[in-house]
Amino acid sequence: MHATLRPGDPPLSRSVEDYLKAIYHLSSQGGFASTSDIAAMLEVAPPSVSGMVKRLSETGLIEHVPYRGVQLSPQGRRAALRMIRRHRILELYLTQQLDYDWDGVHAEAERLEHAVSDELIERMAGSLGQPRYDPHGDPIPTAAGEIEEADLVTIADAAVGAKLELRQVGTQDSARLRYFATQGLTPGVLLTVADRQPFNGPTTIALVPSGDRRVLGRELARLLLCSEVPVQEHGHADR
């Protein structure tokens, strides 16, 4: 009965795409996404999820362990990553080309991601220079369906002397986002942990090209998520 999805089958419905995305996000950390978590994320009733889960596992997009939860199959994962690519490229395009701000952009992308063609997404990606991160610093999956593994450290946890690239600001609070922005702390910035006081004291960081220093309380330092920068970057020549 596993009606494995074949190329040329009818496209997934908007609903199905939303379920797959939700399952991707919920199961990215632990192994299984639970019915009630999916229901909460999509704002539907739990029985609606049970029904959809049945259909999705019949088409082979997910694996369902009754009373435990679901996981994406390789097919489902591919479909979810395609949606995430669309979403993130749309967010980036709207902010960069049409002057949207970070706040307004999510809802718009949420609707458009179901309507755009692959061609349009690739044209947008092209006009943005094949970007690798969205405006929130999240990695954009490739058209082939690969996504960079996060492996992020907060500045509060990074070793003194570590060379880091700021990748995400872990808050939605717009006052804080603005504050970080005034300090030049936006995704993409390169920095080094210059010093850290023990016992929850502040962390001092240096911005790498300029050498400017910033002092951050432990609470703020915990919000800045970074990737370690290899000593010698081996040439990615994009933007």
Next chain:
Amino acid sequence: MHATLRPGDPPLSRSVEDYLKAIYHLSSQGGFASTSDIAAMLEVAPPSVSGMVKRLSETGLIEHVPYRGVQLSPQGRRAALRMIRRHRILELYLTQQLDYDWDGVHAEAERLEHAVSDELIERMAGSLGQPRYDPHGDPIPTAAGEIEEADLVTIADAAVGAKLELRQVGTQDSARLRYFATQGLTPGVLLTVADRQPFNGPTTIALVPSGDRRVLGRELARLLLCSEVPVQEHGHADR
């Protein structure tokens, strides 16, 4: 029972938007759009149209005269023009900013027009300089829901000496479209009818800024739809 639509009601569904657009196009010439014409345009079976017509007239978006056809109510007309504005701005944006060609653009706009927000459309319109015509030369309704009345003449019918602005090329044939493009005959060009041979002979036109002349057989002349240009343009200061 006429549950007249109020602001703040749920948005129209994709289907409803498509029906309204189809009815607008079909009733723009004669008064009524017939069930079977709507069915043909939307590629659905006639009974599906009857069902939708019932729902639409209950919400006051159309007037239905049984066995005769339907017309848009003022509400329905407003909704239809909103969709047409979206469609035409999307087509223009995709061709101008993302390098789509005339052919590829229609299907993309057809899907996106249901998903974009009013805000996005106005941002696109802004970045295009509040354009008045789409890439096919069709007028773009304003955000307030007004549309310029066509009143177009083919070059074959225009009086000798008439000053015209080329507005549409009345064919989908891409060889012909390319030919006209090589002759500089694309929407927006200003021209004058310089001479016409009687008995289905050719028409000679002069392109107005350059003075270049083109000779067109009657068949081709019939494809070029123009608006008459008033002797003294009274200042519209856009592009």
Next chain:
DNA sequence: TCTGCAGATTAGGCTAATCTAATCTGGACG
């Protein structure tokens, strides 16, 4: 005037997705 037929409508079903209410179950805890 009558008749026939093209085109419109009604009748009746199907599917996808949702909901509420009822029922089931796995695992935590006494």
Next chain:
DNA sequence: CGTCCAGATTAGATTAGCCTAATCTGCAGA
């Protein structure tokens, strides 16, 4: 080892759209 309950599932109804098959109606032509 048994009970209980949070969370999952099943049951059954609803809605929007679509379909085919059957029926109806206005009008064109004899």
